[in-house]
Amino acid sequence: MSYLSTIDFFEDKDFIDKYQYTLRTGELDLSWMNAATEKVQCEPQNARRGLTFRDCDVGSYGFTDMPELIRQNRSFAPRGAEIPAGVPDLQAEVNRKSEVWAYNIEGYYEEAMSRQWNATTDVPWEELRKYELPEAIGKAYSQLLTFLTEVEMIATDVPAKWMGRLNADFFEVKNFIATQAMDEARHAEVFRKRALTTGWGLMRASKANECNLKFLRDADSFAEASLTLHLQAEGMVLTLFRFSELISPTEVDKKMFRLVMQDEARHVGYGMQHLKWVLDHFPERREIIHRHLDEAENFVFGGGYATEVLEPFIILSGKGMKKENIEQGLKITAQFNLKQIDEYFERLDKCGLPERRERSKLALAMEMTRAVIAAQ
Amino acid sequence: MKVIFPSLEFFRALQTLMQSERERFKRLGYFDTTFGVRVLDGPRAHQYVLRFEVFECTEVRAVNDLGREAVDFILEGELAAWVEMLRNIRQHGAADVTHSINTLTHLGERMRVVYDDPDGHDKLYRFAESVQEFIDLAAKLEIEFPQRSDTAHAGA
Numbered sequence: 001m002s003y004l005s006t007i008d009f010f011e012d013k014d015f016i017d018k019y020q021y022t023l024r025t026g027e028l029d030l031s032w033m034n035a036a037t038e039k040v041q042c043e044p045q046n047a048r049r050g051l052t053f054r055d056c057d058v059g060s061y062g063f064t065d066m067p068e069l070i071r072q073n074r075s076f077a078p079r080g081a082e083i084p085a086g087v088p089d090l091q092a093e094v095n096r097k098s099e100v101w102a103y104n105i106e107g108y109y110e111e112a113m114s115r116q117w118n119a120t121t122d123v124p125w126e127e128l129r130k131y132e133l134p135e136a137i138g139k140a141y142s143q144l145l146t147f148l149t150e151v152e153m154i155a156t157d158v159p160a161k162w163m164g165r166l167n168a169d170f171f172e173v174k175n176f177i178a179t180q181a182m183d184e185a186r187h188a189e190v191f192r193k194r195a196l197t198t199g200w201g202l203m204r205a206s207k208a209n210e211c212n213l214k215f216l217r218d219a220d221s222f223a224e225a226s227l228t229l230h231l232q233a234e235g236m237v238l239t240l241f242r243f244s245e246l247i248s249p250t251e252v253d254k255k256m257f258r259l260v261m262q263d264e265a266r267h268v269g270y271g272m273q274h275l276k277w278v279l280d281h282f283p284e285r286r287e288i289i290h291r292h293l294d295e296a297e298n299f300v301f302g303g304g305y306a307t308e309v310l311e312p313f314i315i316l317s318g319k320g321m322k323k324e325n326i327e328q329g330l331k332i333t334a335q336f337n338l339k340q341i342d343e344y345f346e347r348l349d350k351c352g353l354p355e356r357r358e359r360s361k362l363a364l365a366m367e368m369t370r371a372v373i374a375a376q
Numbered sequence: 377m378k379v380i381f382p383s384l385e386f387f388r389a390l391q392t393l394m395q396s397e398r399e400r401f402k403r404l405g406y407f408d409t410t411f412g413v414r415v416l417d418g419p420r421a422h423q424y425v426l427r428f429e430v431f432e433c434t435e436v437r438a439v440n441d442l443g444r445e446a447v448d449f450i451l452e453g454e455l456a457a458w459v460e461m462l463r464n465i466r467q468h469g470a471a472d473v474t475h476s477i478n479t480l481t482h483l484g485e486r487m488r489v490v491y492d493d494p495d496g497h498d499k500l501y502r503f504a505e506s507v508q509e510f511i512d513l514a515a516k517l518e519i520e521f522p523q524r525s526d527t528a529h530a531g532a
Contacts, residue, residue: 048430116405259504
């Protein structure tokens, strides 16, 4: 209990007298009825879509005219409300709009809310009875699911960690990252549940992967955390989910990966629109972004190519462990790795960071992979 | 009623089926994208634009050049690949493990996703289940395919 009231209300005679007087006389104060706020009546612009944040983007309640620096509101007062004297300073750590904002943030939130799904009931678990996976495939798939569960647990923690640190005026962003925390929690749930239905359960946690995840979690600022979580890590995981759908052994798994990829693509969308916003409104951050990506990519290369991560892909994409399966798996996995990195650079290019492809050491990883493919 | 594939009528039939299954698509959530379909047929290409908004398919039209249309992405493949996919959907009631849109397009071997803008490309994945379930509605159609040697046995 680190925050204490400056008054002990149970011992404050003035407070108790006023409380009792009001109850006894019914004399109401009613000063709140004259709150100095705008009178508005928002309506849905599209009845089929419902009442959206965009419909509520009006005057002092809106986000369009929100200043870059939030100096006035340091409390939980909802944007547009009258802020009385004496509200506590909650010491939000992030008070600069360009550190958190994204083009179309309100749209991503509404999409997130309408596309929620339920890992318990929307995946046709009962159909798994139709399938029996060979031992090598079952174990490789369980290892992949273990890795994905680990990833999604940290992906839940990161937005949840930052949510309370953002100024309350960034309402739409806070709500969006709340949906993200829910999405990622559902992903951890669905991958854990799937692992526990394979007959093998969970396999081995990944040291290299967890070092990468710790780097994500411990970012110094929200902007850095978003850059590496939303854009770099989730962008690569999105490609991974599509690859996982491709190599999925059952139709149940196909559906599961289509559902998780939808959420992941939405997070990537936020990450892209956020980076664009940062580069448009806070261009001096460009070099900081590059430096953060330098280290993020180092972790990606080290983590993504750990044996417990790489080998299940090879076995699953080759559909077995015979020599010809492994050869086929190596080819497909190499193609996947190239696609993953290429799509990452495409997104950065689109966000206004085209020089990243030249500067990044991941370009060397691509050259190495291409050389291996050419030699096969 | 039989519908011919590829044809504008085929996609209009899917649009009508989607309308009749509004609750199913509403459960999947907002579906806001415009994408193209390109069916490569020898020297010809059958091209269509499909627009989705909120929970509905609001527009279906045939076009001469998808390159001139504002679309998020284009699903492109040889006629034989499209026919094989649709026959598979008809046979199983929905695409099986080897015939989902993502599986067919991911490595670009059977079909491709063509795009200029990675943000537009990612919409295929943001709405992945809606796109798949829209295409899977073909299971409810009686489809007449071209009588050609390279499509007659595809996926049969």
